[in-house]
Amino acid sequence: MKLTGRRRHLYALAATLAVLGGSAATYRAMVLGFPMTPGVTSSLWTVEARVRFERYTPGPAKARLAIPGDLPGYGVLSENFISRGFGVSVNEENGDRIALWAIRRTEGEQSLYYRLRLFRQANRSVAFPEPPFPPVPELEEPFAAAMDAIVSDVRRRSADVETFTATLLQTIASASPNDNVRLFLGDESDAFAAARAAQVLLAGARIPARVLQVLPLPSESRQVEIRPWLAVHNGKRWLLFDPATGTRGLSQSTLIWRWSAEPLIQVSGGSRESVEFRVSPSVQDALSLAQQQAASRGSRLAQFSLLDLPLQTQQVYAIMILIPIGALVIVLMRNVIGIRTFGTFLPVLVALAFRETQLLAGIVLFSALVAVGLALRLYLERLHLLLVPRLAAVLTIVVLLMAALSVLSHRLGLETGLSIALFPMVILTMTIERMSVVWEERGPRDAIIDGVGSLFVAAIAYGIMDLPILKHVAFVFPELMLVVLAIILLLGSYTGYRLSELRRFRVLSRGSS
């Protein structure tokens, strides 16, 4: 018929619910990084910096280690400072984060650890502030002349900041550098020296550049070296170059530790200081990662997550949140297909029990229980009991039967029999009672049809509720239940034929007769 006001209201409500649920889930999936599929793993690394120094005579000591602040492309899960007897503080100094260990009195070899747990994240842009144009460095001869020669040569062979930098770095890194370049590099063959030389030469061309310290994140656990990297600003954004090859970019599994080339550690009151890095990758469930990450970000939507509940309560909800999906299956089975069942939601509860018993064993156990219960119920009929005491008697029998089946199957070594305790016994009792009434009033045929229908719907509901992807999505994105609710509401206004009616009215659909 036509779209009445009530219908429009319903559609608007359903659409609102669906959009609400859908967008909340999308936000949590896309922005907060909650995984859409079960078992998604994301790489997680533990970076351990070990600072070592020695103090020969007893006395005070202080050690400063530059530690990362903002990590483009990575998120920090946790950071720890481990040391024996040292006090630790973290300070901001000129845009650097510095960890400061201090102790009043110590002696001998010292080891301080900084441990950082981080994970790869959707790409985040580099947010380091835009630099001013550097002044042309005032150099002594012969350096000034060498710089002019190099800069004009490289400028001739390049078009813009990007190509200039690349060409310059290739010139510096070439296997047989010319004399001008060699002058700048000096005797050192250190990678940092080359990067610093490049920075000076770039300044000669008035290009802002910084030497960064980066840490590769290997795929297996090992010790790694801090390497220099070159960041060049082209007036709009930072471009990153490998000073060793002149290639642009920074590999995904490289961590920018610090935006300057200054030494990472400074020790006062000690000597022979060194820092070494060890990186060990681990694969963690993306779910707990997203959760920790969202929690550390203080996202409200993450705070209102089922994952925040105590573990035991979580397990309850992991099952409960599936019930709306089972209910949706029931609606489809009854109102669209037209299968008759005992009790409206009995099949959902039985399907939940199937999760523990497994399908085949569940069907066998359920049928056995109902069959024996039904036989005893039909026997009770002869005793002419009143309705409520009779129901109570059947309930007692059902409980005893369940216990007996559990003990029996345990004796036989069939552990699935134990899970029979999960069947909803009150509902089983009502089913047995209803079935016995139908049995007597309408005959065994109707009773068995309804019983088989219930089991069939329970099996379908189980099959759907047991899909790993659905279990995962329902639990991680409970707001999607609003979408389920919207679908249920829409099905509530379905006025078309049920599939079973096609059969029922088939004489009417055959042409004109």
Place this chain on the structure above:
Amino acid sequence: MIFASLRNRGVLGINSRNSELISAFNPRRLYPLVDDKLRTKKLAMEHGVPVPELYGSLSTIHDIHDFHAIVGDRQDFVVKPANGSGGDGILVFDGHRDGRFRSCTGLMVSWDDLSHHLANTLNGQYSLGGHPDRVMIEYRVRFDPVFDLVSYLGVPDIRVIVFRGYPVMAMVRLPTRASHGKANLHQGAVGVGIDVATGRTLRGVLDNEFVDEHPDTGTSFSGLNVPGWQTILMMAARCYELTGLGYLGVDIVLDADRGPLMLELNARPGLNIQIANSEGIMHRLREVQAIADSEQSAKERIRESVNRFRSPS
């Protein structure tokens, strides 16, 4: 596509009946009027719609003692749950002797069994939702012989669908051996459509298939004239005023002496009547929707129905 074919023929489905007819035309507060047959009966008596005479009713377990006093010397009576559905819990007796009751199927029922049945009924075994119920003891209809040749035991009853006071479709349900004397179509009774205009029977339907002869008696269904058809239409149409329900199933039996008697009303009448009439009901409902006029008297409404709903013979 079968869906389209059914829709074109105006076949009403359950979902559509529930949402577009029952929830739209039958306010829930009126349900108790028809769900409780005791109330229906009293209401009908007040409005002068003939019903089987009520001998008495039981409301509590204690009342079971009054059963004998209510039955008295009567040999024929019916025991019925006031809130039963689908004919469940109804017992028909045609005699009793020495505290044993003979049911119409010839079975002897002891007082012990009968009082158990009464207690079960009072406890709500047959009522929707298991609510405590009442038991009615009433006149046993002596059937008009018109359907004798086409029914086997049990109660042949006439169902008229009344939409907003206009009778739109009718059928008679004939028990068979397979239905154990019950007039329920899905238990194996035969449904035979009735021409609303004339009261003549049409074809029969058994288990969703057309049949022309009664499976037990072998007599043809079609062409029987239901006696007192105008009275039946009148009774059915007036049940609209009685209850205020816009979509109503009226069940009527034909008594040999007292003529048509209204047995019960149904606020959620089934859809099988369409099969028995081999016609969908939607076209007729739309027609009534177009002409429905609350000012019209039952007599005028019947005239409209008779003029409009003449089945092709």
